[in-house]
Amino acid sequence: MVLALFSLSDVALAVAALALSATLGLLLGRLEYKGVGLGIGGVLFAGIVVGDLSARLGLDYNIEMLDFVREFGLILFVFTIGIQVGPGFFASLRRSGMQLNLAAAAVVLLGVAVTLTVHWVFAVPVPALVGLMSGAVTNTPGLGAATQTLADLGASQADVSQPSLGYAMTYPFGIAGILLSMMLVRQLAQVDVAAEAAAWDAQRRRGPSALPSLDVVIRNENFDGLTLGEVPGLFDQGVVASRMKSAGDLIVPRRDSRVRVGDVLHLVGPAERLHAMQLVLGTESEVALSTKGTQLSWTRMVVTDKHVCGRKLRSLGLTEEFGVTVSRILRAGTELPAEAEATLEFGDIVTVVGPKEALEQIRGVLGDQKQRLDQVDFPAVFIGIALGVLLGSLPVPIPGLPVPLKLGLAGGPLVAAILLGRLGRWGPFMWVMPPAVNHALREFGIVLFLAVVGLKSGDRFLDTLLHGDGLLWVGYGMLITLAPLLIVGLLARLVFGFNYLTLCGVLAGSMTDPPALAFANAQADSPAASIAYAAVYPLVMGLRIFAPQLIVLLLFVPA
Template identity: 75%
Template structure:
């Protein structure tokens, strides 16, 4: 029997697959719920890289570089698509304070990294890897690697960030948990009280739109059309039902008011109370569609012709006699106004006769299965645009090379914008969560496997006989100093809710195991909500920070 002869492609494929299998199994091992997670692929790749080097096996460098960069592109693009719809909304209202705290952790981490560089003369190549490992942010490692390649660093220099990442990563996971525990015990937190306080605040500022039934008692409004009442429709309060002379109707702009009419209003709490003062008093019984000819339904916008159009231009009220009372977009309810622009995936609440609602379904689409499909032409177009944007050089005085978003930043920025847009023409960028997760995990597995395989032959030497132990110490500082400083200031000075603050700290490290630990302290949703609010901004900052450090420090 002839000997087995594997070509370069077969060898690389087997090595990547083995790194994925062993790494994912390693990542599932946990101690008290804390494990390596997807980072296990990096350590499995390092082990396989070490064994391969000892056996004299070498992989095609160009092939490995392509797989690494393609995996990174796929990973950051799917992240952008995921966070895009909520990215800009997270920067408003209460999310602003949470994002400022999380961004402060990132900025302080960069400052501590710079201090380590100047105090201990740590090479830039290792420094950016240590920083990425200390904050458990794998996309940052990819961005650092790409930035080093862009400034013309050699192969050894490009491989060094992965060594720094690997030695700093384990404490990065432990450090965030330790920070939460120190914050909890030193400030004497009462977990049930914190959960109760958060839930009470959440009820006052709920992301869902409340409703109110009001009896018209203001005689100055008798005989006016609804469109003439200040504060209704395009001012943020929508009348979705109206009882007039004992009959339940769909209120329209031309409907005439009379004293004794009852309006079911939908809108923000403060505007509802203002309208109650204008119209009359709150009704004793809720205005319901049960037992009437009217009904209400939630309709999903999936028709490409409806997406991108203003509600007024669809003329649903005039043509079908229905009222749109609210729009649910990415989990947030918005008042339906004439100038509101519908987006693919919006869920609109429609009130009216049943047959009219059915016709409106045909206009808006209401094909939920469309939300479960991946539009691959849109994905590949987005990747093309992302690579092009990442390749545009931006000259900055004092830097040795033009600033570029690179293969990590370009696809991320484009994906955030496309995720926010939702669809355009024949392209759709709404991606089912399951598909998004699968593509994201596949991309990061490819990236980590290659990084580990290329760094494996030097990892043990660096850790045992080189500077590895010192690098661990530097990583501890980069992990703990920003978390503890921001945590105590946010809690003691600005009065952050402890559970929400834990979500901010976990989000500032983009660390799911830390979020799981935070959630285990209380059934309250505080940590998860805060984590989701800061994740989009922090992920962008974590990807751009290593690139900026590389360009700044190479200029010195």
Template identity: 55%
Template structure:
């Protein structure tokens, strides 16, 4: 059997064993895709015992390509919502999640200093303790850039596997501990969450208002400032028994009923200006109007602003709202259309059909994948990750690497949506397939490389101590931030659980949080809010962790470690000063950032 055939066969065996392990669940919680890592360790152990040699170059290529596929598809998936999650509505949740990431790095740095844990090992423990596989890939990438020997880089995968199991269990235990400490009534928390949604925090809602302000009588809608802004959409107007689709030039009269769409605070302001909220239905049933959702699939309208398409003037149709990547938005006139956008239209049937033809509304296109943008995005991401960032006094240039570069590029392209006829929308099924394929390939290779020495490390080496270090990295940030969020910010328990799961980008933990209450979507909402930013931070953290270690080592520990890797003699302190000063400056900056984040968290609470 050729080397290629042998390597592919072994990888297939690893995937089968690992996915089977991942499907084993105890009380609804399992390793999921992480089981592939343990499948690789098991197969790798027996492959090593049998003396079988696999192609190192091929394994390295498969590992890196799998990582690129994984992080790129994640970026495309979360890109449209990434920047939206940084808005004020999600500020508090994101600040707490960022604090968990920062504290995890600080705990790792302290353990590294106190117990003199080798850098590859501590980065692996950190990645496993936070259950983030892309962090493992990013850490291995920077270690190779630093010139770390291959055998030490492989230790990172082994320490990752040691810390991973408690990383999953630790999140669940933290949720249980928060519930025990604060004696949480889950049903009451769910009701509070629903009440907060009803009060309209950052959700698109509707309101029917009767015009009672005499100053607005016989005024055109476009002359009423609150109605002429992009914050409010007036999608229907009812006068007597006639329901119509209003245009900017429509004259409103006292007693008219307006159906408005917008943010709760904006709707409240409109109600204060216009008149009184009423319960009267403005349903299109029994009228010549209808409401329909259509999807944007026509390349000719991609990137065009809603106002430039003149739907109201040409077709007498109003776009009442826009759904992009699962996020409901007010259809402001300045909004540019992206492939896959879902438009909520109000108008007459023939007019809606005409608009649907303009925007495409071809459902079959949503299942097609444009492969050209995929490879353009991956290529640009690899180039971005290869750009060196020179820090004065630092021995090597920092890079985003094959994990950070494709991720950031995918976030940007996902946010842009389209350039000309190229669009970066990817059907969810295709995105999931490529993402799962990538992570399976990556974990399979990591497991195979770690399997040979795994058993000896666990039984005769430092495996148990690595597990202990991982427990600290998992538990301390989660428990600390959980207490802060509950005590100072009075955060809803279900929202807190979703935020904790999102801060670890851990789907099994989200499943556990969702099962706390059968109908509440609080956990899923907070998880989705913090996930994009946290995933980005988790991937770049291993590259920045070397700088964070300077908070405790004063720059000399990393310098000495790198010198040791190169088997060079220690330099005199006089020669070390420029390097040390540079790292100390970076350390001070990072410390200030941590303090600012803590202050913002408490202020936002």
């Protein structure tokens, strides 16, 4: 068997080693204790074992080939992350998630501060330092960014492999540390989890996550005989009239529909705007306007037609041409006002009201082909990767840095994917990826990256752990993990009054750690932690990737 390995070509030997590392690592990652395990990080440790055995057997791998696989895996990984978070990245900074993002960003920045303190006090080399930080916060893209930046600066092969060693030393406690932090905050703040879940639920019901509706009887005689288009704030200010009862008939209201005192409008929009509209028009109706038993009906449709994506509702002329109206737009779990200037995006779920025969015609306009949600526009993926690589290679001179800043093969594709994911569509390209496909490509990319990193570090791991600074690195990693989480966690809870379950989601998101999110969710039957995690994930992922690059650029001096 061993002799057969020596007879393999470079390509075959590398593929066999990568496949073995991936298989063993993924199986190792599935092993859990009370819901906690290594996850995808198991591939790194399996790669280290295979790399150590390879060194003992005298097997050599083609370095250029492994470098290509590592970098391609990293590009694929960060690009799919960007496509995933792109649509919600900027929105997460504008909505009520601002406070949550500030708390998560504080965890990241404090982690960087502790890392720099470790460097200055204990003289930890920069290549090892960025690995320690990435492992301590369980962020693999940060490891990839640091490794790539060192290579771009012309670091030696030994220096380029050091981040992975540091990462392997601190990663296990990084997983456990976030769970320990949640438990300590819960204990020190004397939290009643059931009460926190109930409080969050009550607050959620009062919030703007869904659009309410209101039936209003027109009593204001100033509007008698006017058209709906002349009613201030209707249609273009976030309030939509989806149906109207006039002279005993239920109809689809148009801008040119004339109203009379006594007509009833079914309005959809934000609660505060509905209240304002009621004060202007009249009083709330005691009888709800229902389409049951009338010629009108309503249905939900998925926007999948590429000719509709990116267009404004007004430009489609749905009411004028088909006699229907769009009352709601559901995007990524949030209901949006169906304003005339609202832009439709691929995958939006819209509520359409109108005659049944017209609804079938609208189906052909919007697409409503759910199977398209499982398809990938691969030309868009490859052109996006190409744009990301080009963006990452652009030098940005910054005063004080020894070399111009480059986003590199980790940052360039990430930034490009975030922007393209936010854009959604341009010309023939559609940057929307089904969640299942995105997850598969992302996992494939990170498995390739971690397997190569492990293979190239295996021959030095045990020596570093047993005879080098490995145990000290573990201690430094514990400090980098716990200090920021406990400081921000206790301040957010005791000073700023964060809901505990929401805070757990923020802490898990600040470490981009899915096992920690699972632990948070297990504490109560509430989506609070998941919602907070999703709100902070896009910003934190960007910070976690760029922070190690900046540390390398500012502190590393090639030998």
